[in-house]
Amino acid sequence: MKYTLRVWRQNGPDDRGRLVEYTVDGITPDMSFLEMLDVLNERLLLDGDESIAFDHDCREGICGMCGLMINGTAHGPQKATTTCQLHMREFDPRKPITIEPWRARPFPVVRDLVVDRSALDRVIESGGHVGVHAGAAPDAHAVPVPKPDADRAFAAAACIGCGACVAACPNGSAMLFTAAKAVHLAALPPGQPERGTRALTMVQTQDDLGFGGCTQAGECATACPKEIGTDVIALLNRDVLWKVD
Amino acid sequence: MGRKAVMAVTGIVLLAYVLVHMAANLKAFAGRESIDGYGHFLREFLEPVFGYGGFVWIVRVVLLAAVVLHIAAAVSLTRQARKARPIPYAVKQGGYAARTMRWGGVIIALFVVYHILDLTAGVLNPHGVPGEIHASVVAGFSRWYVVAFYTLAVVSLGFHIRHGMWSALRSLGARTAAQPAALAVAVAITVGFLSVPYAVLLGVIR
Numbered sequence: 001m002k003y004t005l006r007v008w009r010q011n012g013p014d015d016r017g018r019l020v021e022y023t024v025d026g027i028t029p030d031m032s033f034l035e036m037l038d039v040l041n042e043r044l045l046l047d048g049d050e051s052i053a054f055d056h057d058c059r060e061g062i063c064g065m066c067g068l069m070i071n072g073t074a075h076g077p078q079k080a081t082t083t084c085q086l087h088m089r090e091f092d093p094r095k096p097i098t099i100e101p102w103r104a105r106p107f108p109v110v111r112d113l114v115v116d117r118s119a120l121d122r123v124i125e126s127g128g129h130v131g132v133h134a135g136a137a138p139d140a141h142a143v144p145v146p147k148p149d150a151d152r153a154f155a156a157a158a159c160i161g162c163g164a165c166v167a168a169c170p171n172g173s174a175m176l177f178t179a180a181k182a183v184h185l186a187a188l189p190p191g192q193p194e195r196g197t198r199a200l201t202m203v204q205t206q207d208d209l210g211f212g213g214c215t216q217a218g219e220c221a222t223a224c225p226k227e228i229g230t231d232v233i234a235l236l237n238r239d240v241l242w243k244v245d
Numbered sequence: 246m247g248r249k250a251v252m253a254v255t256g257i258v259l260l261a262y263v264l265v266h267m268a269a270n271l272k273a274f275a276g277r278e279s280i281d282g283y284g285h286f287l288r289e290f291l292e293p294v295f296g297y298g299g300f301v302w303i304v305r306v307v308l309l310a311a312v313v314l315h316i317a318a319a320v321s322l323t324r325q326a327r328k329a330r331p332i333p334y335a336v337k338q339g340g341y342a343a344r345t346m347r348w349g350g351v352i353i354a355l356f357v358v359y360h361i362l363d364l365t366a367g368v369l370n371p372h373g374v375p376g377e378i379h380a381s382v383v384a385g386f387s388r389w390y391v392v393a394f395y396t397l398a399v400v401s402l403g404f405h406i407r408h409g410m411w412s413a414l415r416s417l418g419a420r421t422a423a424q425p426a427a428l429a430v431a432v433a434i435t436v437g438f439l440s441v442p443y444a445v446l447l448g449v450i451r
Contacts, residue, residue: 008335072336098335098336100336103333103334104330105328105331106329170326171325207325210328212322212326212328212330213249213322213326214249214416215342215412216411216415217340217342217346218340218342219339219340219343231420233415234414234418234420237416237417238417238419239418241250241417242418
């Protein structure tokens with residue numbers, strides 16, 4: 001199969017950047033989206049052109065490195081799927097595919113489709129951890145955790161930090177990421193001592209980094225490859241407003 | 246962060262007012278005495294404490310404060326959002342909440358200005374006599390273009406409430422806030438408000 005692509009090319013952080021059209025042939029329906037880009041890159045290199053830079057690592061949908069805006073949808077049209085797990089059978093060869101990087105002021109473009117997402121690390125550093133000394137690991141049954149709490153923590157902890165929520169948000173907010181990271185701690189006993197200050201500090205850091213504010217548009221949860229729901233945002237807001245510690 | 250709480254609390258105050266306003270409008274179906282009498286009752290309400298019309302003015306001041314804070318928070322959050330994405334996407338997707346909340350708010354704000362000049366101050370109303378609510382409503386809504394603008398504003402309000410009510414509860418930390426409940430309130434308010442002008446236009450209310 002043969003596809004027409006419009007790919008964002010940008011030589012570096014200070015380059016203006018532009019969409020460049022390519023055609024790529026020899027694509028099979030079972031190729032992943034990134035393999036399709038690999039095929040294009042091999043051809044570009046053989047022709048003596050610069051290959052297209054894009055982030056990827058595990059290609060198993062668990063590392064959070066890959067992430068492309070495909071036809072205006074973060075990680076492309078398939079729900080609950082990272083870009084690396086997306087296959088070319090999802091795309092109609094008659095329609096051009098537009099590929100852009102994540103767009104947010106705290107995510108500067110490094111090159112082409114690669115953005116610097118270390119702003120998310122700054123949010124974690126500011127409070128997304130347990131800072132009190134909890135001692136050695138206790139016996140597994142020493143601190144009982146109710147099943148619903150464990151489930152909630154686990155669902156939030158599924159976040160791989162890919163940044164699709166930021167990319168999809170009409171406000172460029174990182175609220176789903178921040179909430180997932182705060183709530184997976186707030187749901188469990190070791191997260192209790194700093195719960196209120198953690199929520200407040202992480203949201204404050206997110207604002208200071210230049211992310212937008214949450215208006216509950218819900219685009220983040222639609223884009224999230226790990227299907228984290230906006231209910232974590234309500235839980236974070238509850239801790240920010242009402243939890244004093 | 247505090248701006249979202251301001252947005253939510255002022256939104257809830259305004260929503261409570263809009264609900265009472267809509268329910269009171271339905272008195273137009275009960276005839277001239279019912280709705281004109283209600284206007285009189287509101288001005289006499291708590292008269293020994295605040296004097297004639299005092300209660301109405303207190304409500305107006307509270308509403309004005311809520312509107313000002315609501316718009317100020319919205320403007321501030323919109324600015325932050327614009328700054329957070331300096332380079333827009335070439336291909337845009339997105340649900341209706343992302344597209345309609347801000348423009349819907351602007352339409353509602355413009356409508357409220359017109360609405361006050363029309364039916365509160367009576368300046369833009371063909372009848373426009375204070376206290377004669379029924380006659381003013383009938384005179385105003387006998388013109389199709391007024392009903393058309395009113396419809397646009399009320400539908401915008403419905404969309405605004407459908408997202409806003411749910412969003413406000415979420416912002417205040419209610420995890421179980423249900424979207425269907427917000428939809429039901431939005432539909433009730435939209436239908437309630439639209440019933441009076443269309444009843445006038447169709448000659449049911451005269």
